[in-house]
Amino acid sequence: MTDILNWSLSGSATLVALVVGYLFGSIPFGIILTKLAGGPDLRSIGSGNIGATNVLRTGNKKLAAATLVGDMLKGTAAVIVGARLLGGPEAALVAGIGAFLGHLFPVWLRFKGGKGVATYLGVLIGVKGSIALVFAAIWLSVAYLSRYSSLSALVASLLTPLLLWFWADMPKAAIVMGILTVLLWIMHRENIARLLTGREGKIGQKG
Secondary structure (H helix, E strand, O other): OOHHOOOOHHHHHHHHHHHHHHHHHHHHHHHHHHHHHOOOOOOHHHOOOOOHHHHHOOOOOHHHHHHHHHHHHHHHHHHHHHHOOOOOHHHHHHHHHHHHHHOOOOOOHHHOOOOHHHHHHHHHHHHHHHHHHHHHHHHHHHHHHOOOHHHHHHHHHHHHHHHHHHHOOHHHHHHHHHHHHHHHHOOOOHHHHHHHHOOOOOOOEEE
């Protein structure tokens, strides 16, 4: 556990990794792909979110899938670039944080972005692929039983840091993903309120 305190990345390298990750994460695939397909502005329908779940509310499943893949892979790409070009595993984690923040608060959209589930998963893929598979399995199981995308993400993200810490023995990654989990839950605070009152929209429901 002393590995948690052994952080060797310099301040300048940390900043570079954070900025590079942010630029990856701030690409708004949902808006870009929907506009290219001649669809409506995602911010004007459903939840107003720019992610795949809201794209699905347009009725275009292929577009929703493409948005999911894009938002996911930008998180993975940030982690890979951080690991290979910016300073190894620690830079990878910082770049992952940057990518997640970029998706939540993209400068191109006046810092009003998505809720981060796909990008969270993408970062996790880059950090530890086997845990990402478990995340996906949990998400799919909860989604199948409840039909709530938000609830699926909340449950899967809550378990992710625990899996990284106790199963994968990756304490630094567990702490980073724990931070992202807290942010993800904050971004889902309205969903949580709707879940508690039975007003949350279900998967496939059009806006």
